[in-house]
Structure formats: structure tokens, C-alpha cells
Amino acid sequence: MSELSAATGAPIATIKYYLREGLLAPGERTSPNQANYGDAHVRRIRLVRALLGPGGLDVATAKDVVAAIDSDLPINHVFGIAQRAASVRLTGLGGDDEALARVDELLAGLRIHPSNPGREAAAAVIAAFESTGQRHEPDWYRRSLEAALVVAEADLDMVERRQGRDAQAETVVVGTALGDALFAALRRAAQEHVSTLRYEPVAPVEPDHREHPDVRQH
Amino acid sequence: MSELSAATGAPIATIKYYLREGLLAPGERTSPNQANYGDAHVRRIRLVRALLGPGGLDVATAKDVVAAIDSDLPINHVFGIAQRAASVRLTGLGGDDEALARVDELLAGLRIHPSNPGREAAAAVIAAFESTGQRHEPDWYRRSLEAALVVAEADLDMVERRQGRDAQAETVVVGTALGDALFAALRRAAQEHVSTLRYEPVAPVEPDHREHPDVRQH
């Protein structure tokens, strides 16, 4: 077990905790107080740490998600579970009916089922947004959706590159959990880029050889 | 104060807590144990609740952000503070140098400063992603960045529609905090849509009049 800890960087007490919580399968027993762990355990711990850390899932949700990987559910079911897991933080906040109606209008033309977790989550976010006194922003919503469709294509393409259900399931899970965080990070970079282009459009003479752009922000 | 509570839905004890934590300015005193609150207080409480709820900020970060609104800092500084606030959950996880190099390669050509919070956050996410045994996915990263540029334009357009620094500052803050959650939600919907189109491409005869599409997932 200390090897597991060394290989993953997770403290032993934490590994025991994951075992207890069912996030990690028990090792192969060799005696009442001895077990062997293999490469699969190392990878699973790294997966769990990615889900709990950057992925932002809680332990109970992460458990559902790893259980889905290990199950024999078809890949689209695994996808649904991963989607719900990634939406947990926003479900149950309940956007009002008006916000739901706006969302349905926005999503008209898309082939989604009303139970899609994004629908309710989007309603909750829009309700919160407009409750702060912000105007209704259909243009912002619509363009966000256009971009979401682009990344959704990229998400599915990535999964299709994997061979076999198990590899696909793992990619679905980690891609869904980490994809949001990745996009948010890239959005930060893109915002600064676009802002700089708009407000400090000093066209570099040699676009590919320029030094650091001007310091902005802070 | 009970009016404040009634108008916002926040319990009185919670409003007192926000006051204590500096998330909310004290009311205008009329006597040692009486104060008047106005519409600004109601809107500020709704803003705080949006930041702490769907926005996912912690109290300390939300405090910085509302302080930025109330300051006289120029709007691009407020933007920087909001960006950092939205990135808090991913900063300090430290992606390794290799991941940082990948991110820099990905962001080459963008006019951003190395201190942009998205840069480090993206490195942390990519490091976590690849640590789980997932392959390096330049295509996925690149297409996510393309989409991020699209929403970044939409973000700035939305801010430009506002008149005056204060209105812009509030839109910057709430848009940055809630934008990530909104996009994540729309991505859930877009994923199901794209998946359905690819794997159940039953072309509807009347695209605008169809009933519920087939139930997928779960």
C-alpha cells in the first residue's frame, strides 16, 4: 500500500478512505492483512484525484461515476451519468418557470430530452443571472450555445477515437468532469486576448516574433 | 432587516453573516440599533447569492469581487479580479512544467500575459487529464480554445452594451462568475444533441413540429 501511495502522491490514510468509500476496489488478498495492488489501482487513484480535484466532484458523485465505468452499461448511459455528475452543483437550485421557458426557447431545435441535466442547470443559472438585475441577454446565451455545440462535437470526436467500451467510458468520464474546468481556463485566456485586441490593438509588425505583449490587468 | 430577508429570500441570520464578512455594506444608521436598507442592498444580496451559489465562489473571494465593484478601479482591473476569482478553485494545484509548456504552445499567437490565471489553470487541468492515462489531445484542446474565443467575444460584447463603469463592473463580475456555469449547462445539452444526431439520426419530417425525441440516457 505504501507503494500505491508513493506512485500516486496520495497519503495512505487517504487511500484507505477511498477504499472505505467505495471509490477504489480492494486489492487482491493474499492473507487477512495483506493485499496486492496493481497498475489498475494506481490509475484509478489518479482518476479519482482528478475527479475530486480539478473536476470538482464530491466523493459520493465520484463513486457513482467510477461505478459506471466498472459496470457494463452501454457508453451512452455512462455519458448520462457523467453528465449528471458534472451538473450536481447546479441541480436542485431550481430556476423558476420563466427561466425554464427561456431555456426551452433557446434549446428549441436541439434534439434533447427534457430530463437533460443541462436544461435545469441552465435555467438555474439564467434565473440567478437575471435576479441580480442583469438584463435578459439572448445574444450572449445564443452565442454560448453555438460555442457549446462546437465543443460537444470535439468531445464526441475524442471519445470516438478510443477503442473499446472501457477506454471510451473512462474518456467520457474524465473528459466530462475536466472538460468544464479546461474550458473555463481557456475562456480566461481568450477573454484577455480579445480584450487586448480590442482596446490595445497595437498591431505587431512581426506577429510570430513579438516579445511579451503589454501587461494588462493588475 | 426582515424586509431585506423577505425581498431576497435570504434568512436574517445569513444577512447578518454577510454584513459581518464585509460582503454587504451596513445600512444607514438611524439609531444605535436601527438601520435603513435600500434597493441597493437588495440587489447586492442577490448578487452575493448568485456568486456564492451558481457562481461557486467562496465567501472570501466574493468579498474581493464586490469590493472591486465598489472601488473606482478601471473596468479592465475589475475584469482581472473577476477572472482570478473565477479561477480560484484551480489555482495552486500546480500543473507540471510539461503541461505549462503545452498550454503555452496552445496559446501561442494569443495576446495574453503569462500571469493570466487561465494559463496556470489550464496547465493544472491538462496535467490532471493526462495523469489519468488519457492521451494528449491537442485536437480537443484546440477546438475548446476556438470555442472559448467565441464566447470571449460574446462576453465583451455584453459588457460593452452597458453604460457607465458601475453597470459594466457589475456585468463583468456576474458574467464572469456565472458564465462558466452557464456554458457548462449548455454543453450538457449540446452533448446530448450531437450524440443523438450522430447515433440516432432519424431525420424528423417536420423539424419544427416534432414531439419529444426518443428518450436517451437513463
Place this chain on the structure above:
DNA sequence: CACTATCGATAGTTACAGTATCCATATGCG
């Protein structure tokens, strides 16, 4: 003038994700 509400301070609660301690065993090295 009794009653309810308010302010501010302080203390308590809940949920979550670990972290630490104990114990009985089991290797494995000297």
C-alpha cells in the same frame, strides 16, 4: 408601557474530506 424587532457579539451546527490512532496480525531481515 408591554411587545416585538433590531443590532452586534458569541457560540453552536452541519457537511465534507480527509487524517490520526489503535489493534491484531503478518512479513521479513538479522
Place this chain on the structure above:
DNA sequence: CGCATATGGATACTGTAACTATCGATAGTG
């Protein structure tokens, strides 16, 4: 052979974060 070290499992504890509840003194209200 025998003891130091590590293991698995159970249980208890810690720390953080975001509230939530109670209290005492005071102050408008009917």
C-alpha cells in the same frame, strides 16, 4: 527464531466553510 516494521480494518478526531441560533441591551409601536 524473534522482533521491528508494515498492513488492513475500525473508529475517532480534525479543520474548514458556510451558515444558524441564542443572548442581552436597546428602541420604535400600538
